[in-house]
Amino acid sequence: MTTFEHLLVEKQDRIAWVSIHRPKKLNALNAALLEELHQLFLSLKEESDIRIIVLTGSGEKAFVAGADIAEFAQFDAQQGKMLSRKGQKTVFDLIAQSSKPVIAAINGFALGGGLELALSCHIRIASTNARMGLPETSLGVIPGYGGTQRLAQLIGRGRATEMILSCRMVTAEEALNVGLVSQVVSQEELLSSAATLAEKIMCNSSNAMGHALRAIDAAYQEGVAGFEQEINAFGECFGHPEFKEGTQAFLEKRKANF
Ligand code: COA
Secondary structure, eight states: OOOOSSEEEEEETTEEEEEEOOGGGTTOBOHHHHHHHHHHHHHHHHOTTOOEEEEEESSSSEEEOOBOHHHHTTOOHHHHHHHHHHHIIIIIHHHHTOSSOEEEEEOSEEETHHHHHHHHSSEEEEETTOEEEOOGGGGTOOOOSSHHHHHHHHHOHHHHHHHHHHOOOEEHHHHHHTTSOSEEEOGGGHHHHHHHHHHHHHTSOHHHHHHHHHHHHHTTSTTOOHHHHHHHHHHHHHTSHHHHHHHHHHHTTSOOOO
16 A cells, blocks of 8 residues: 555555645645645555545644645746646545535534545535635735635635625635535544445445536536537446346345445
């Protein structure tokens, strides 16, 4: 098994638990950490015994406090563009387009690139102490890892614009109210809630879930006809053994075994 410097990875009962681990820097995303996330998600994609991934931050204070400001403070325009493009392609889009569901368990500060990381996951749950925001304009820059797009898609243009321009952090409760997260629990219960949700999801066909994730994502892809994608994916499910098992189990009044 690959070992990482900035990621703690534990695999158990078909779930990969991934903790971002840069404790002295509130888990801020530097280039080395992003490369590790890239490598990890590529390898999880190939691991047939892993059905779902839970991403969280190590420690009690932060999920991820942003991209590592010290690392890009001296960059020029060209380097800035490369930083954003490379990060989007190799990590944030890779996670968003994963055919295995990815749950962000937001256990503290999720700021800047940290919130963008959570936004690239398919589902977000948070602990009551979590604080979320995109403070980039306070640094003279804008969100560069998909935040201007994904936050607006999720909570609406007006609310996203307000958060991005004001740099205001929202509480877990407010995040729940606007649909930024779908569940808020105490910090002690966060990982067990993630496990309960993961187990519920894993009862269902992973083939169908992969198709569903791609079809949902199609609505946000330029030049992709989402309804057409849905029709094709719907049809393809019929040719998969999990469809036979799911429908057969229903007819035989038993639980499907996926
Ligand atoms: N990049 C680099 N280092 C960061 C960081 C980031 N995004 N966020 C936190 N750190 C570092 C701090 O510099 C500090 O390092 P040091 O001990 O070597 O000085 C360490 O993590 C602890 O952070 P600190 O600021 O002392 O903790 P705090 O409890 O006082 O404040 C925050 C917590 C999250 C409010 C504050 O760290 C913060 O505002 N971070 C930046 C958030 C941000 O703008 N993110 C967007 C980046 S694009």
